[in-house]
Amino acid sequence: MGMKGLKALLIRILLWFLGRGMCVCARLDSRVAAEVSSWAEGAGLCLAIAPSGPAMSLARQGGRLRFLGLRPLPDATLLITFKHLDGALPVFLGQMSIARAYAERRMTMRGDLTFAMSAVRAILVTEAYLFPGLITRRIMQRVPVREVSMARVYLVTLFAA
Amino acid sequence: MLPRYYEFYNPVKVLSGENALENLPHELEHLHASRPMLLTNRELTQIGLTGVVEAALKSAGLALAARFEDIPPDSSVHVVNAAGRLYREANCDAIIALGGGSVIDTAKGLRILIGQETDDIMQYMGADIVKPKRHVPFAVIPTTAGTGSEATLVAVIAHPERKVKMEFVSHHLLPDLAVLDPRMTQSLPPRLTASTGMDALVHAIEGYTCIQRNPLSDAYAWAAIELIREYLPRAVVNGRDTEARLAMANAALMAGVAFSNSMVGLVHAIGHACGGVARVAHGDAMTILLPHVMEYNLDVTGERYGRLLLALAGPDVYAATPAAERGAKAIATVRELSRRLNEACGLPLRLQDVGVKEDLLPDIARTALNDGALLMNPKEAGLDDVLQILKQAL
Numbered sequence: 001m002g003m004k005g006l007k008a009l010l011i012r013i014l015l016w017f018l019g020r021g022m023c024v025c026a027r028l029d030s031r032v033a034a035e036v037s038s039w040a041e042g043a044g045l046c047l048a049i050a051p052s053g054p055a056m057s058l059a060r061q062g063g064r065l066r067f068l069g070l071r072p073l074p075d076a077t078l079l080i081t082f083k084h085l086d087g088a089l090p091v092f093l094g095q096m097s098i099a100r101a102y103a104e105r106r107m108t109m110r111g112d113l114t115f116a117m118s119a120v121r122a123i124l125v126t127e128a129y130l131f132p133g134l135i136t137r138r139i140m141q142r143v144p145v146r147e148v149s150m151a152r153v154y155l156v157t158l159f160a161a
Numbered sequence: 162m163l164p165r166y167y168e169f170y171n172p173v174k175v176l177s178g179e180n181a182l183e184n185l186p187h188e189l190e191h192l193h194a195s196r197p198m199l200l201t202n203r204e205l206t207q208i209g210l211t212g213v214v215e216a217a218l219k220s221a222g223l224a225l226a227a228r229f230e231d232i233p234p235d236s237s238v239h240v241v242n243a244a245g246r247l248y249r250e251a252n253c254d255a256i257i258a259l260g261g262g263s264v265i266d267t268a269k270g271l272r273i274l275i276g277q278e279t280d281d282i283m284q285y286m287g288a289d290i291v292k293p294k295r296h297v298p299f300a301v302i303p304t305t306a307g308t309g310s311e312a313t314l315v316a317v318i319a320h321p322e323r324k325v326k327m328e329f330v331s332h333h334l335l336p337d338l339a340v341l342d343p344r345m346t347q348s349l350p351p352r353l354t355a356s357t358g359m360d361a362l363v364h365a366i367e368g369y370t371c372i373q374r375n376p377l378s379d380a381y382a383w384a385a386i387e388l389i390r391e392y393l394p395r396a397v398v399n400g401r402d403t404e405a406r407l408a409m410a411n412a413a414l415m416a417g418v419a420f421s422n423s424m425v426g427l428v429h430a431i432g433h434a435c436g437g438v439a440r441v442a443h444g445d446a447m448t449i450l451l452p453h454v455m456e457y458n459l460d461v462t463g464e465r466y467g468r469l470l471l472a473l474a475g476p477d478v479y480a481a482t483p484a485a486e487r488g489a490k491a492i493a494t495v496r497e498l499s500r501r502l503n504e505a506c507g508l509p510l511r512l513q514d515v516g517v518k519e520d521l522l523p524d525i526a527r528t529a530l531n532d533g534a535l536l537m538n539p540k541e542a543g544l545d546d547v548l549q550i551l552k553q554a555l
Binding site for chain 2: 098102108113118142
């Protein structure tokens with residue numbers, strides 16, 4: 001496996017944690033729960049890497065946020081596509097905020113940009129659980145305070161999302 | 162300091178000056194366009210501006226293949242579709258937009274419709290996803306000096322049934338030509354001249370301070386502010402001042418280039434929400450909110466505001482102000498400009514002046530949080546912050 005393959009694998013792992021982590025936070029954190037409850041039933045979010053790299057999809061189904069797996073979602077309400085692996089990696093490693101990534105034109109967005117703001121807020125809160133404060137303080141001016149422990153979110157993400 | 166990475170794009174050819182319109186036929190010919198469609202609104206036809214454009218085309222033997230005037234202040238997908246039907250029926254090969262933000266946004270939507278060879282522009286909603294199948298020559302003749310839409314990559318078009326404001330962000334929306342002819346803005350009343358001019362000022366100040374700023378967008382923003390400082394009060398006091406009108410048209414375009422490449426921030430996020438929730442005119446909202454948002458941002462971006470004092474107030478004030486106080490002085494200078502315009506033409510200074518009641522503020526604040534411009538602001542803002550700004554502006 002070459003460097004590109006390793007990066008793709010790493011992003012798959014990070015996307016898996018982010019996707020399942022968001023679903024867990026939608027159950028355990030009031031702010032993510034509030035964001036998801038504002039989404040229309042069936043609303044879907046897909047994060048993907050161009051041209052045919054890893055992808056991860058989530059959707060609100062049955063009133064809950066569900067992880068649809070590491071696959072694209074063709075009819076997503078919002079499809080965020082990073083232009084290449086190297087552009088995406090710092091974002092999923094918690095080294096760059098989504099706002100900064102957008103400012104650097106690292107991704108395209110297809111769909112409802114209003115929905116994007118809600119999705120971004122949910123991702124930011126989730127990142128506060130997935131990454132230690134040392135990392136999140138570098139990309140957020142105000143790191144969301146955790147309502148439950150990081151360990152609990154990780155445990156549920158790994159075993160019971 | 163250079164950003165780690167940035168992109169800048171401005172392919173718009175600018176025709177600026179007295180009788181600039183007379184050069185439009187030549188430019189259209191170079192774009193291989195011979196059957197242009199004019200998009201405008203009835204008010205502009207009634208005051209004779211459409212006639213001026215038609216005469217300029219006719220002087221070079223060019224006639225409009227179609228004219229579409231049914232464009233309301235808030236354009237919608239239905240308006241774009243109706244324009245598209247006429248464009249195809251009349252076998253047009255170029256778009257000329259004559260008007261302000263709504264007309265230009267409609268023209269941008271039409272360009273997507275025709276360029277993508279589609280009947281549904283909604284599938285192209287988003288950022289950087291438009292890939293036209295063919296080039297549609299596109300000229301814009303702004304009739305206000307504020308939106309800068311003649312040089313921006315953004316269009317907002319409502320979809321009434323789905324109750325969404327569709328946002329399109331693509332460099333394919335940038336026109337080929339922008340025609341800045343002082344005849345086109347001379348009839349703009351003082352109050353509208355002032356509010357659209359303040360809109361341009363906000364584009365420039367936010368463009369200079371938002372997180373996507375870069376050295377090239379800075380240069381455009383700076384040049385715009387210097388022009389606004391000198392010419393906006395003159396254009397408000399005397400609408401027939403051709404030099405001032407032309408300078409303001411240039412300032413609005415430059416500010417448009419700036420924010421098209423650096424994006425706008427919290428003033429726009431809250432201002433859009435004021436428009437959506439309380440029907441506050443965009444330029445009025447910008448005027449009212451600008452100093453309050455600058456106060457909010459000051460601790461993060463005071464150094465940038467401090468630099469802007471030179472463009473906002475001129476070298477004497479800049480030199481006489483200690484470095485540590487320049488950011489605050491820049492805000493005071495903006496307040497002073499608003500106050501002068503208020504005295505000159507009644508430009509509103511507070512949200513209550515434009516009919517906003519306190520009980521609407523929470524709704525406005527919640528709406529502002531879903532505006533993408535919020536992400537580009539140099540200082541993060543939450544619900545409480547926005548609410549506080551709104552209370553101060555009330």
